[in-house]
Amino acid sequence: MRAGATISDLIKESRRSRLGILLATQRPVEILPEIRDAATNLFFCDLSTSRDKMRSQVDFLLDSIQVEDALRDVVLTMNNRGLLRKGKYWFWYNASERDLGIIKPCPPTYSLQDPKLTPRALIHLCEKLSGKQVLLKNWNEVKRPKLRAFLGLNP
Numbered sequence: 001m002r003a004g005a006t007i008s009d010l011i012k013e014s015r016r017s018r019l020g021i022l023l024a025t026q027r028p029v030e031i032l033p034e035i036r037d038a039a040t041n042l043f044f045c046d047l048s049t050s051r052d053k054m055r056s057q058v059d060f061l062l063d064s065i066q067v068e069d070a071l072r073d074v075v076l077t078m079n080n081r082g083l084l085r086k087g088k089y090w091f092w093y094n095a096s097e098r099d100l101g102i103i104k105p106c107p108p109t110y111s112l113q114d115p116k117l118t119p120r121a122l123i124h125l126c127e128k129l130s131g132k133q134v135l136l137k138n139w140n141e142v143k144r145p146k147l148r149a150f151l152g153l154n155p
Contacts, residue, residue, distance in 0.1 A: 008034055028061045036064055042093040043105070045084045049076075065093050067100055075100070 007023075014021050015038075023039075025031060028047070042065065047058035058079050062072050075091060078084060084091070084102070092103045114122055120135070127134050136142060 008032065008038075011035060011038055028057055028064075029055070033064070040095050042095070043090045043103075044093075045079070045090045046082065047079055049080055065095070065100070067093075071100060 011021055023031075023035070028036070028044070042061070044058075044061060047061060048056070049058055050056040058076060062075060067075065079091075089102050089104050091100060093100045117125070123134055
């Protein structure tokens with residue numbers, strides 16, 4: 001909370017430079033409204049609930065993204081029953097399209113925590129289970145954009 005102004009300035013500067021920023025938290029209630037409103041994509045699952053609406057993480061998040069009442073009830077039911085946990089699914093809210101969906105992502109690096117495996121080994125395990133390649137073998141496989149096209153100039 002104390003670093004809110006610094007984080008907000010970092011986000012503004014990054015957007016001016018056309019850089020993406022990934023922020024992760026287990027407590028969306030503690031996110032400053034200015035920062036939350038600047039988010040383009042929100043990913044969430046298994047948020048805590050409480051009878052006190054001010055302490056309920058899922059209620060807070062659903063109020064902040066302003067979903068329809070019928071959809072809100074579906075999300076609350078799925079979250080409270082832990083239905084997404086079984087298949088490792090997440091809710092995905094895209095603010096620009098005001099769309100809420102369910103995805104099954106490769107886990108982001110900040111959520112890869114295993115004392116016996118490195119993050120790279122965990123991603124390889126996810127690749128094996130999903131049958132989809134996430135990591136490239138070396139830097140030579142990275143596609144490099146043409147500078148003129150990247151800058152929007154005629155070739």
